[in-house]
Structure formats: structure tokens, C-alpha cells
Amino acid sequence: MKKKVIRYEVFDKKERWMGGYSVSLASPPLNHPTSAMEMAITNADHSQGKVYEVYDSGDSKLVYPKEK
Numbered sequence: 392m393k394k395k396v397i398r399y400e401v402f403d404k405k406e407r408w409m410g411g412y413s414v415s416l417a418s419p420p421l422n423h424p425t426s427a428m429e430m431a432i433t434n435a436d437h438s439q440g441k442v443y444e445v446y447d448s449g450d451s452k453l454v455y456p457k458e459k
Contacts, residue, residue, distance in 0.1 A: 394446040394447065394448055394450065395446060395447045396414055396444050396445070396446060396447075397413065397414060397415075397445055397446065397447050398411050398412055398413045398414060398427065398445045399411065399412045399414075399427050399428050399430075399431035399442050399443065399444055399445065399454070400412075400431070400442070400443045400445055400451070401431050401434045401435050401438065401440055401441070401442055401443075402440050402441050402443070403438035403439065403440040404438065404439045404440055409434055409435075409438050409440060410431070410434055411445075412427035412428075412430045412431045412434075413427060414426075414427045428442070428444075428454070431455070432455050435455055435456075441453055441455060441456065442454050442455035
């Protein structure tokens with residue numbers, strides 16, 4: 392079964408939570424033009440942090456910055 396992304400969480404360089412962005416922002420009635428991932432990456436850039444993709448199962452995965 393494929394995991395469904397429900398939100399993106401941002402943590403700064405000191406591992407403090409900076410915000411979360413729900414993927415439902417792109418759905419009606421909001422239809423936000425900027426994706427949750429784009430907003431999370433912008434926040435992470437400003438806080439020199441990381442973005443984690445959070446799944447409906449509760450699991451998460453680092454998606455920004457990309458590991459080398």
C-alpha cells in the first residue's frame with residue numbers, strides 16, 4: 392500500500408519546530424497556488440532548516456535538503 396503525504400514539517404538548524412504545511416491547502420475550497428512543499432522549503436531556507444514529509448501512517452522522511 393502506497394503511503395499518502397498529509398503534510399510537510401519544518402525544523403530549524405537547532406531542531407526546533409518552525410511550522411507545518413498541510414497538503415490539503417491545495418484542495419477546494421482553498422486551492423492555494425503555492426504547494427505545501429514549496430512553502431515548507433521557503434521556511435526551511437529562511438531558518439537554515441530541514442523539511443520532513445509526513446505520511447498518513449505517521450512515518451516521516453527528510454526531503455529537504457537532499458542527502459548526499
